Amino acid sequence: MTMEQKKDKKEIIRQNMIERQSEAKVVRKIVFIISIILVIAAGAVAGGGYFYLKSALEPVNSENHQEKKVDIPIGSSPTNIGKILESKGIIKDARVFKYYVKLKNETGFMAGEYTFMPSMTIPEIINNLKTGKVVEDVVFKITIPEGKQLQQIAGIVAEKTNKNADEIFKKLNDPAFIKSLKDKYPDLLTDEILNKNIKYPLEGYLFPATYPFYKEDPSVEEIIGVMLDKTVSVLKDFRPEMEEQNYTVHQLLTMASLIEEEATQKVDRDQIASVFYNRMKIGMPLQTDPTVLYAQGEHKGRVLYKDLEVDSPYNTYKHPGLTPGPIANAGVTSIEAALSPADSDFLYFLATSTGEVLFSKNLDEHNRKKAQHISNK
Incomplete structure (x- = not known):
């Protein structure tokens, strides 16, 4: 092989290496771009999945307290129970219910005829199914109208429960009771209710609604707990707007109360x-x-x-x-x-x-x- 041929061969090899390097760069760039796309797509799917699951675990309608009778046959699996509950409009997605039960390792569901409401959370439904809390008659109801003040609410509760209105009102303002409620509802009852200028800490926090009770003599703690649960449920739907407008729960309920008291039909x-x-x-x-x-x-x-x-x-x-x-x-x-x-x-x-x-x-x-x-x- 002549010197000239050797030079040509080296040049060909060099050109091939340059081409392969160039191709490798292109391939790496393509792989990188595809990887980015896959990561973004995966993130979108994961994000969408997260929000779907979050929504599916929430009550069907937190405002709907219409009671529905649901029969759970003997030997029903979590899959079958989920399908029954979804068909009755008690949960949003039977598959999510099934996987939630598996994830939480929930067992011991009892057959029977139950009373459920679209406003119930999945943990509440599961608790009823485990304890066998079947159809119960409402013993009495307490209706708290809009625009009522704490002292008036104490009177309404007393009238329906044969308790003493003054004792109820005293309980509603007891520092130890307020502290226990703050510990239980930290996102609802903040330190703002303890401001030195506040007349009554729970004023405005007991949501106006009709509350059914299933036993003769619930305690004041139980009654107020049901009402605060309702307030939490209602405000949950407004949380995004509150955060966007930098509104605390206390500020929102304060402004809403002024509007309520000035409004007419x-x-x-x-x-x-x-x-x-x-x-x-x-x-x-x-x-x-x-x-x-x-x-x-x-x-x-x-x-x-x-x-x-x-x-x-x-x-x-x-x-x-x-x-x-x-x-x-x-x-x-x-x-x-x-x-x-x-x-x-x-x-x-x-x-x-x-x-x-x-x-x-x-x-x-x-x-x-x-x-x-x-x-x-």
């Missing part, structure tokens, strides 16, 4: 909410009469000018911003209004004798409407 609560927020933006006191009555501990139809002088941190005529805490319990509509106020320029509103609420953008307009509609009131 005929008014859009979001409009009232807009007035409160518009005032707060410009540093104007909320000047809402129910806060004055709450400060006085009275229930009356009309607030007089002398009442506005009451010395209390709850008096929104003297102190700008929110009250130290809720002044009553609030329903879902008022909570929604607190998170989603109307977009308005209103700074004033007044209720007429017919229950209609009139809104105004300035004081002159407000006074004209006041003179027209309630001057002789």
Whole structure:
């Protein structure tokens, strides 16, 4: 082989090596890109799977307390039980139920005719199936209307349970009892309820609803626990909005209570909410009469000018911003209004004798409407 041929051969080898290196770079780049795509896809699937599982483990409808009878035959496997519960609308996904039971190593399910509700959580359902808590008749119900205050709630509970209203109210304000509840509901009952200006720590935290009880004489602890469970369940749906708006539970329930106490059957609560927020933006006191009555501990139809002088941190005529805490319990509509106020320029509103609420953008307009509609009131 001549020197020239050797040079040509070396050059060919060199070119081949360069080509292979170039190809290797391309292949590595392709592999890298594919790997990134696979990681992203896997993440998306995992993320989607996580949210699906999270949703499937939640109650079908936390607001639906309609009782449904469900028959679990003898010898039913977790798979069959899951299918029965899904067909009855008690759980969202039978497969998720089956895997949850396996993961938690839950056994000992008992056959029988049960009463379940779409508002129940999977752990509650499993507990009933394990303890054999079958169909029970409701012994009595306690209905807590919207806009009720803690002392009124104590009276309602006393009337339904033959307990002493004063003793119940005393229990609801007992520091040891409050501490035990704070330990049990740390995300609901925070240190904000212990503010030195708070009149009653649990004010506004006992959600308005109808509560069924299945035994003759439940303790005050049991009754209040059921009500707080309901509050937790309701607020869970609002958590994303609360976080987005940097709202604590205490602040939300406080604003919602003011809206609740000012609202009538005929008014859009979001409009009232807009007035409160518009005032707060410009540093104007909320000047809402129910806060004055709450400060006085009275229930009356009309607030007089002398009442506005009451010395209390709850008096929104003297102190700008929110009250130290809720002044009553609030329903879902008022909570929604607190998170989603109307977009308005209103700074004033007044209720007429017919229950209609009139809104105004300035004081002159407000006074004209006041003179027209309630001057002789």
